[in-house]
Amino acid sequence: MHVVITGANRGIGREMASQYSGAGHVVTGTARDGASEVTLDVTDPDQQAQFAAHLGDRPIDLLVCNAGVYLDKGLALEDYTAEIWSQSMAANVTGVFLTVQALLPNLRLGTAPKIAIISSQMASHARAPGGSYAYRASKAAVLNLGRNLATDLKPEGIAVGIYHPGWVRTEMGGEAGDISVEESASGLIREFDALTIEITGCFHTWDGRIHAY
16 A cells, blocks of 8 residues: 655654554655655645656555644734734645645545545534634634545545544644554554545544544
């Protein structure tokens, strides 16, 4: 199986890449800073086109859209800027769309191809504890994007799942997180394995629960 993972240079992305490679799968990882096989700023259409050209006609069986930013963690409402909003939406929403758009020809060549989008429980409208406005809004938007992609790609046999990775002890999640990177990655991989066209558009947690929208 050929797996493409964006944001594979750290945290959950790096651990998923490691676990897939250890299981004998071929992994193509990307990172904005060049600390992975392919340098890719997911917000840059030119770099997306270069990545697609790099892959050529190689099939992709699983695309994991993991790259993202959390720029407003702990930020007071008064301290938000337009730049924080634009960068959050560009990386967490537009970047996912551009990645899917660029790699769709390769997915169409894959075997039972799948797209896994890493969102967050912070996308849920059922949970509104306040704060982290740009991050919450961007993760809600990418959840909506994934649901609509699932509808449009279902006739082509491409399944789309959206996932909450858990509160993970990473640079982004902080040391107070509930679970380790290894637990999150292994749980997500189980969920990706279980994704089929019959449940396309699902919003699941890393441990297999259906998440409220």
